[in-house]
Amino acid sequence: MKRFTLVLVFCFALAAVAEDEGRYRDLGAKIQCSCGCNQMLLQCNHVGCPSSAKMIQDLHTSLATYKNDEDVLNWFRSNYGMTVVVAPATHGFELTIWVMPPLLLLVAVTLLFFLIRLWRQRATPVPAMGVDPQLDALRERARKETEL
Amino acid sequence: MPIIGDFCLLFALVLSAYCMVAGIVALVSHHPAAARLGESARRSGMAAFIATAVSALVLVYAALSNDFSLEYIRAHSNRTLPIPYKFAVLWSGQEGSMLFWALLLSAYGFVLRLRHKVDRRLVAHASVVLAGIQTFFLIVVNFAANPFGTLDRVPADGNGLNALLQYPQMVIHPPMLYLGYVGMSIPFAFGLAALIMKYPGEKWIHITRRWTMVAWLFLTVGIFLGANWAYYVLGWGGYWGWDPVENASLLPWITGTAFLHSVMMQEKRGMMKTWNIWLIFTTFYLSIFGTFLTRSGVINSVHSFALSSIGAWFMGDFGRLPYFPFFYAYPGFLEIAIAVCLVFYLKNRSHLQAENKLESVVSRESSFMFNNLVLLAACFSVLWGTLFPVLSDWIQGHKITVGPPFFNRINVPIGLFLIFLTAIGPILAWRTTSFASVRRNFAFPAAVAVLTAIVLVAAGMRPWHDVWQIYSLMTFSLSALVIAAVGSEFFRGGRVLQGKLKTNLLGAMYHLTRRNTRRYGGYIVHLGVVIIAIGLAGRAFNLDKQQEIGLHDKLQVGHYELVGQKYTQDHSDNYDSLSAILDVYKDGKFIATMYPTQMIYQPGQPNEQRDNKVAIHTTLLEDLYIRYDGFNAETDRPIITAFVNPLVVWIWIGVIVIVLGTCVALAPNAAPLKSPVPVSVLVRGDPSQMLEPAGAAK
Numbered sequence: 001m002k003r004f005t006l007v008l009v010f011c012f013a014l015a016a017v018a019e020d021e022g023r024y025r026d027l028g029a030k031i032q033c034s035c036g037c038n039q040m041l042l043q044c045n046h047v048g049c050p051s052s053a054k055m056i057q058d059l060h061t062s063l064a065t066y067k068n069d070e071d072v073l074n075w076f077r078s079n080y081g082m083t084v085v086v087a088p089a090t091h092g093f094e095l096t097i098w099v100m101p102p103l104l105l106l107v108a109v110t111l112l113f114f115l116i117r118l119w120r121q122r123a124t125p126v127p128a129m130g131v132d133p134q135l136d137a138l139r140e141r142a143r144k145e146t147e148l
Numbered sequence: 149m150p151i152i153g154d155f156c157l158l159f160a161l162v163l164s165a166y167c168m169v170a171g172i173v174a175l176v177s178h179h180p181a182a183a184r185l186g187e188s189a190r191r192s193g194m195a196a197f198i199a200t201a202v203s204a205l206v207l208v209y210a211a212l213s214n215d216f217s218l219e220y221i222r223a224h225s226n227r228t229l230p231i232p233y234k235f236a237v238l239w240s241g242q243e244g245s246m247l248f249w250a251l252l253l254s255a256y257g258f259v260l261r262l263r264h265k266v267d268r269r270l271v272a273h274a275s276v277v278l279a280g281i282q283t284f285f286l287i288v289v290n291f292a293a294n295p296f297g298t299l300d301r302v303p304a305d306g307n308g309l310n311a312l313l314q315y316p317q318m319v320i321h322p323p324m325l326y327l328g329y330v331g332m333s334i335p336f337a338f339g340l341a342a343l344i345m346k347y348p349g350e351k352w353i354h355i356t357r358r359w360t361m362v363a364w365l366f367l368t369v370g371i372f373l374g375a376n377w378a379y380y381v382l383g384w385g386g387y388w389g390w391d392p393v394e395n396a397s398l399l400p401w402i403t404g405t406a407f408l409h410s411v412m413m414q415e416k417r418g419m420m421k422t423w424n425i426w427l428i429f430t431t432f433y434l435s436i437f438g439t440f441l442t443r444s445g446v447i448n449s450v451h452s453f454a455l456s457s458i459g460a461w462f463m464g465d466f467g468r469l470p471y472f473p474f475f476y477a478y479p480g481f482l483e484i485a486i487a488v489c490l491v492f493y494l495k496n497r498s499h500l501q502a503e504n505k506l507e508s509v510v511s512r513e514s515s516f517m518f519n520n521l522v523l524l525a526a527c528f529s530v531l532w533g534t535l536f537p538v539l540s541d542w543i544q545g546h547k548i549t550v551g552p553p554f555f556n557r558i559n560v561p562i563g564l565f566l567i568f569l570t571a572i573g574p575i576l577a578w579r580t581t582s583f584a585s586v587r588r589n590f591a592f593p594a595a596v597a598v599l600t601a602i603v604l605v606a607a608g609m610r611p612w613h614d615v616w617q618i619y620s621l622m623t624f625s626l627s628a629l630v631i632a633a634v635g636s637e638f639f640r641g642g643r644v645l646q647g648k649l650k651t652n653l654l655g656a657m658y659h660l661t662r663r664n665t666r667r668y669g670g671y672i673v674h675l676g677v678v679i680i681a682i683g684l685a686g687r688a689f690n691l692d693k694q695q696e697i698g699l700h701d702k703l704q705v706g707h708y709e710l711v712g713q714k715y716t717q718d719h720s721d722n723y724d725s726l727s728a729i730l731d732v733y734k735d736g737k738f739i740a741t742m743y744p745t746q747m748i749y750q751p752g753q754p755n756e757q758r759d760n761k762v763a764i765h766t767t768l769l770e771d772l773y774i775r776y777d778g779f780n781a782e783t784d785r786p787i788i789t790a791f792v793n794p795l796v797v798w799i800w801i802g803v804i805v806i807v808l809g810t811c812v813a814l815a816p817n818a819a820p821l822k823s824p825v826p827v828s829v830l831v832r833g834d835p836s837q838m839l840e841p842a843g844a845a846k
Contacts, residue, residue: 029552043386082548083549086550086552086554087551093540098558101528101558105525105562116506116517120506
């Protein structure tokens with residue numbers, strides 16, 4: 001039983017480490033290095049970069065302090081300035097950046113769908129003609145060759 | 149020499165302005181001399197190219213001869229700069245790149261005016277529009293960004309070219325991108341010309357089709373050369389960072405792609421005329437807007453080597469006069485261009501009535517419409533994300549930064565939907581398609597897509613682990629759908645021709661492609677696009693590791709083991725370098741020795757620049773990408789960062805396929821096959837023999 005508990009604790013510890021590593025990479029990709037290189041914190045490769053080492057250390061510290069990712073990002077916003085976080089917040093005015101593109105696409109697709117229906121209703125019906133298999137074959141061939 | 153360059157620049161402006169004004173007068177006048185005036189306008193437009201070319205040559209000569217009396221040459225060149233990069237000096241700075249833009253525009257205009265016989269009146273109108281654009285750029289080059297500004301004291305040497313630009317890709321990337329940007333002016337000019345003169349029919353589209361495809365091709369190659377440069381030079385292990393300037397190049401590419409698709413509806417069915425006109429106008433506006441974004445500094449970008457105040461020339465400005473309670477506002481070139489287009493659209497919009505209506509939702513037309521809609525949604529989301537910091541500054545009082553997390557989250561699903569449409573489109577016929585036909589043609593590609601997904605999951609993909617693996621699996625699966633759909637199109641067409649030509653299937657497919665280069669070239673381009681998508685999808689499985697490695701220390705990343713063998717220093721005329729020599733093993737087996745290097749340009753100088761030359765071991769499956777980060781100042785040990793980037797090489801292969809496909813689509817169709825067709829002919833004599841197929845008597 002003791003062994004089983006130890007194995008369980010070890011598994012949980014491993015899972016926690018993996019989760020922390022996941023959070024570290026995820027949040028590191030949402031924070032920009034403040035050295036002016038415009039690269040993500042974990043991608044900044046400036047030799048002797050004055051900022052990235054300190055910021056990575058701060059990221060580790062705040063990951064241990066805050067369990068909520070948004071709190072970590074807020075900590076960076078308040079300590080390094082608003083522009084340091086490259087993922088806009090999902091509340092307040094910044095929510096509009098996330099909402100607008102899908103909303104607009106949805107509206108446009110809906111409009112297009114109704115427009116197509118309207119056009120179809122307006123389309124002039126072609127009077128039915130006598131069936132001529134030879135003509136049909138020629139039409140089919142013309143359609144294939146002209147793509148019309 | 150600089151005086152000659154400066155004079156030619158001014159002369160080019162005069163010639164362009166004359167081309168525009170005389171061209172307009174000739175077009176509106178009914179005077180007998182109007183034709184001669186129009187001809188002189190055409191010739192002055194062509195002469196403007198020669199004057200601009202001489203001016204550009206003078207600047208290149210100044211770079212080659214180390215003429216540091218020119219401020220531009222001092223800022224962007226130096227004595228040790230290798231000769232190929234001295235040519236690149238022309239477009240490496242603000243003033244030179246504006247001159248280069250004017251040069252390319254005048255070169256396009258030269259070809260257009262030379263080929264005026266295709267339709268004299270249409271070309272005359274388009275020539276005036278082009279001259280207007282050309283005049284604007286030459287005004288900017290002459291009065292706001294003149295590269296021939298001289299210094300009072302001539303320095304012994306110059307600052308040198310930005311270290312990041314000293315790569316072969318960078319010698320080609322800007323010209324390609326500029327050829328794409330500037331090339332979009334040609335379909336714009338023709339579109340506006342057709343609108344102005346209420347041009348009958350769709351001939352203007354036939355004339356501009358190749359221009360648009362060529363410009364689109366240049367833009368595509370330019371964008372991916374930029375990505376290639378970022379991957380091989382910037383050293384962060386990626387190829388696309390959603391930087392505002394990268395986005396600026398993507399915007400006209402997206403609308404240009406939409407135009408290339410929707411224009412087929414106008415050609416085949418006389419539909420979407422208003423849409424197409426505005427699509428090509430928008431593509432041009434976005435090209436200009438991209439230039440504004442690159443130059444104005446309104447948004448932070450890594451491309452900060454080209455910042456200046458000339459943005460106001462493009463977008464205008466507004467504000468309050470100092471010490472006076474008055475506001476001022478003046479339009480820029482973009483607002484004027486929009487206003488001109490809007491005026492002519494409102495005046496002549498009746499000319500753009502569609503000749504046909506959509507007959508079915510399940511048709512090629514509707515697939516093009518959805519394709520256009522989704523492309524424009526992608527364009528909007530990129531533009532929205534790029535400009536949101538400015539919007540946030542206006543509304544919230546502070547700028548925010550919008551980076552990859554936003555762009556990837558929004559654009560990846562849109563991209564997946566586009567790949568799906570790429571598979572569906574070829575299956576649908578024009579006007580209407582029966583569901584039975586869709587089912588019949590779609591069954592095989594759908595089966596291939598499902599099978600691909602099953603095989604990938606069985607092989608170890610775990611899409612339930614994170615969202616990027618889901619996207620990746622969907623990309624692979626949808627790409628398989630497209631490849632199967634395009635493959636079956638070639639196969640079906642090839643089978644039909646195989647019987648007629650009595651040849652093998654591959655030969656039949658070759659003849660099929662030659663008979664309809666545009667259609668099958670387009671399919672090849674689609675294949676290239678999905679190959680790129682496959683390359684991009686590999687990103688979900690990237691690995692990286694950074695570690696200090698002393699001599700004979702080991703770094704393990706994925707299947708690879710790196711062993712530090714040696715660290716060296718070297719000196720050359722242009723830079724000093726630090727190199728790491730690493731032995732690389734994969735699964736315990738030696739595969740290569742790699743040499744990641746760090747270069748130090750102008751070492752010890754105040755303008756010292758450091759740059760990475762990454763070492764990359766490429767296979768079709770993955771890249772091992774190694775960067776040498778120099779020494780840790782505290783431990784004095786070398787730092788190595790290694791990335792394993794799966795499938796990256798397929799991005800570059802996909803671009804080559806796109807280039808091939810576009811070249812095929814640009815080629816003229818081969819003559820149609822001559823097979824006996826039964827035609828009714830009148831035969832004298834027996835009434836029972838009155839109708840007989842032609843050739844029956846032979």
